[in-house]
Amino acid sequence: MRLRCPQKLRSLIDVVQTQKLTLTLVAVGVLSGCGVTARMEPYKQTNSVINDGEQVVVLARKHHATHEAEAGFIECISDGLSDGRDGLDVHSSTEFEDKLYPWFEPSLAPLSTDDLTELLEKPGVLDQVEETGVRFVVWLDGSTERTASGGGITCAAGVGGAGCMGLAWWEDDARYDATVWDLHELTSAGTIYADFVGRSVMPAIVIPIPLIARPQAKACRGLTDQLFDFLTSPYGYGAGPDPELG
Amino acid sequence: MTGIREFFAPPLVIMDRFTESVRTTRLKLLIREASRTMESMRTIRQCSIVTRLLGVLVGTSLMGCASVVTVEAEFPQPLIEKIPVRVGVLFDDALRNYEYYEEIPQQATWTIYLGNANELMLDGLFETMFLETALVESITLTSTDLFRLDGVLHPALEKFEFEVPIGGNDEFVEVWMQYKLRLFEPGGELVTEWPVSGYGKAELGNKEDALNRATVTAMREVGATISTRFLEQPGVEYWIQERQNEAALSAEAPFVN
Numbered sequence: 001m002r003l004r005c006p007q008k009l010r011s012l013i014d015v016v017q018t019q020k021l022t023l024t025l026v027a028v029g030v031l032s033g034c035g036v037t038a039r040m041e042p043y044k045q046t047n048s049v050i051n052d053g054e055q056v057v058v059l060a061r062k063h064h065a066t067h068e069a070e071a072g073f074i075e076c077i078s079d080g081l082s083d084g085r086d087g088l089d090v091h092s093s094t095e096f097e098d099k100l101y102p103w104f105e106p107s108l109a110p111l112s113t114d115d116l117t118e119l120l121e122k123p124g125v126l127d128q129v130e131e132t133g134v135r136f137v138v139w140l141d142g143s144t145e146r147t148a149s150g151g152g153i154t155c156a157a158g159v160g161g162a163g164c165m166g167l168a169w170w171e172d173d174a175r176y177d178a179t180v181w182d183l184h185e186l187t188s189a190g191t192i193y194a195d196f197v198g199r200s201v202m203p204a205i206v207i208p209i210p211l212i213a214r215p216q217a218k219a220c221r222g223l224t225d226q227l228f229d230f231l232t233s234p235y236g237y238g239a240g241p242d243p244e245l246g
Numbered sequence: 247m248t249g250i251r252e253f254f255a256p257p258l259v260i261m262d263r264f265t266e267s268v269r270t271t272r273l274k275l276l277i278r279e280a281s282r283t284m285e286s287m288r289t290i291r292q293c294s295i296v297t298r299l300l301g302v303l304v305g306t307s308l309m310g311c312a313s314v315v316t317v318e319a320e321f322p323q324p325l326i327e328k329i330p331v332r333v334g335v336l337f338d339d340a341l342r343n344y345e346y347y348e349e350i351p352q353q354a355t356w357t358i359y360l361g362n363a364n365e366l367m368l369d370g371l372f373e374t375m376f377l378e379t380a381l382v383e384s385i386t387l388t389s390t391d392l393f394r395l396d397g398v399l400h401p402a403l404e405k406f407e408f409e410v411p412i413g414g415n416d417e418f419v420e421v422w423m424q425y426k427l428r429l430f431e432p433g434g435e436l437v438t439e440w441p442v443s444g445y446g447k448a449e450l451g452n453k454e455d456a457l458n459r460a461t462v463t464a465m466r467e468v469g470a471t472i473s474t475r476f477l478e479q480p481g482v483e484y485w486i487q488e489r490q491n492e493a494a495l496s497a498e499a500p501f502v503n
Contacts, residue, residue, distance in 0.1 A: 068418075071449060101322040102470030106463075123327050 034211040036198040036218050042226050044190035047234040048182050050088060054135040056081065056231060057091040061141040062106035069140040069176065073220060077140065077178075080224030081231075088231060091134050100128055117186050135183055136231060142176035144216040147197075153204045164204035171199045174219035178227060192230060194223045311354040315454050317363040319462040323374045324473040331396040331489050334382035335372050337365055338402070346406045353412060358457070360403065363465060368401050371469050375476065386434040396489040397437065398430040404441070408460070410453050418447040419456040421464045427472065429482065438481040444468035 050056060058078045060069040074093055082090040097104045103119055110116040120126045153166035174196040180189040198215030202208050342365055346358040372379045382391060385398050405424040411417070422445050429437040446463025448456045477483060 068447070098322040100325060102324050102326075102466070102473055105466055105470040107467055108470055108474065124325050128325055 034199055034201045034213055036196055036213050036215050038197075038218065038222060039193075039195045040222055040226060041193040042190070042230060043192070044230055046182065046185065046187060046189045048185060048189055049234055050136060050231045053089075053133065055089040055091045055133045056136040056138060057093060057096045057132075057134045058138045058140060059093055059096070059104065059109075061109075061139055063109065063111070064141075067143040067145070069142055070144070070216075073144075073176070073216060074140060076217075076220040077138070077224055077227065080220060081228060088228070089133070091132055096132060096134060099132055100125065113181060113186060113188050116181060116183075120183075120186070129183055136189070137181040137183060138227060139179040139181065140176055141179070142174075144172055144174040144219070147171050147173045153202065153208060155204075163206040164208050165206075167201065167203045169199060169201045171197060172213070172215050173197050174215040176219055176223060178223055180227075180230060190230065192223060192226045194219050194226070196222065312357070313354055313454055313457075314357045314359075315457050315461075316359040317458055317461045317465075319363060319366075319458070319465070321367045321370050321462075321466065321469060323370060324469065326375065326473050328377055329375055329477065329486065330377050331486055332378040332380075332394060333372065333376050334380050334387060334391055334395045334398040335369070336382050336385060336398055336400045337368070338400070341365070341368075341401060341403055344403050344406075348408075356408075356410075356457075358406070358408075358461070360406070360461070363461070364401075364403060367465050367469055371473060372399065375473055385430050387432045392432050395432060397432060397485065398434075400428040400430065402426045402428075405443075408457060410457060411450060417450050419450055419453065419460045420447045421445070421457065421460040423461070423464050423468065425468055429479075429485070431485075437485045438479050440476075440479050442468050442471050444471065 058074050058081070060071070060074050062068050078090045078093065081088045102108055103110075103122070103125060110119050120129065149168075149170035151166065151168040153164050153168050155164040156162065174194070176194045178192040178194070180191070181187070182189045196215035196219040198213030198218070200210070200212045202210045202212075342361045344360040344364055346360065347356070349355045369379075378394075380391065380395060382388075382395075382398055385400060387395060387398065402425065403423065404426050405422075407423070408419065408421045410419050422443065424441055424443040427440045427442055429440075431437055444464035444467035446460040446465070446467060448459035448463060450456050477486070
């Protein structure tokens with residue numbers, strides 16, 4: 001009889017430990033499934049940098065029928081660039097488009113630096129650009145799209161209570177291209193390509209626990225940091241801050 | 247007497263009891279009737295409350311499904327060179343009070359008021375495009391206007407289409423519209439007729455706001471096309487040349503008193 005109790009206790013401890021281990025493994029599995037993978041490719045081909053009194057404007061490429069950089073994303077980049085003590089002088093996108101109306105409307109906006117040269121030759125346009133103080137135009141192209149989703153959660157309710165069981169997941173891809181034009185040199189200063197893929201999971205054990213990845217927010221932060229370095233560091237500024245992995 | 251009473255006593259008691267039982271039954275029936283009436287009144291009252299609630303719910307849902315948008319925006323002045331002519335602009339009632347109504351089955355009804363926005367956009371646009379503009383009442387000019395204007399512009403909104411996504415992966419509200427711009431000689435002869443279309447889209451958030459933004463984008467596109475392509479239209483260049491020649495001739499002509 002004396003021997004039996006410690007044996008039972010040991011087996012109970014074993015069961016509890018196995019359950020803990022299983023739970024930990026499940027939690028690690030679920031958590032590792034959630035996260036953001038980033039890829040950024042900056043390329044600068046001139047040594048021009050933004051000087052005091054010069055401004056930058058962030059505009060969305062709107063000529064695509066299928067996608068367009070979100071207004072919130074443009075705002076996020078603009079705010080990020082102007083943020084802080086060392087923030088850049090960022091011109092409002094709407095104001096810039098209004099001041100240069102109709103030349104930056106989707107059907108007329110210059111698609112290449114040759115178009116830009118042609119545009120600046122039109123009467124009054126160059127003067128207006130100079131009046132705004134804008135030297136760099138950042139063209140943002142791309143969008144965040146749901147690329148995959150799966151799994152499922154079932155919920156039920158009864159007299160005794162309610163609960164959910166299952167696992168749902170989805171993947172969002174924030175893919176953006178930032179092309180920087182120098183209006184003084186009438187050249188393309190370079191491009192930054194950013195691709196942030198975020199996988200979100202929502203396990204439901206009685207209650208759903210959302211573990212949401214936000215690739216768009218991370219893409220905004222990553223692209224803002226890169227653009228800041230791009231505009232403030234001369235030619236060969238390096239790869240910029242390390243792409244985030246979260 | 248006592249003996250007779252005693253003799254008749256049992257039947258009297260029976261009669262009394264019978265009468266009492268009849269009264270009691272009637273009373274019970276009356277009470278039941280009254281309670282039934284009260285019950286039915288209560289049911290009717292409950293029904294009326296439910297009906298009212300249903301009415302409110304249906305009304306609210308119908309109100310929620312009926313979207314009304316009055317397009318509002320400020321349109322910027324185009325950065326272009328003025329065309330050296332003076333034009334009369336005819337905004338008719340159809341353009342000034344333009345109203346689009348569409349009933350989408352099993353979804354919603356949409357009423358879109360575009361009149362003010364039409365006038366605001368086109369008025370500002372023509373004022374910047376031409377040397378001088380004046381509002382006119384008809385295509386054929388009055389004798390006073392004949393001397394001071396080189397032609398008449400008559401814009402009309404011919405088509406308006408929109409799409410509001412109700413699910414799926416669509417994230418944009420889209421608007422497509424087509425205006426027709428007619429240019430007339432001061433005498434009323436048609437110089438050119440030009441269909442100008444515009445497309446706009448806006449991210450879906452609040453449906454009404456998104457539709458307003460998409461419409462404004464489409465109208466800006468129309469303005470951009472009119473202001474940059476007007477001179478390319480057939481007949482327009484010749485018309486301008488003629489007007490300038492006439493102006494030059496009248497300037498050269500000796501002043502006769």
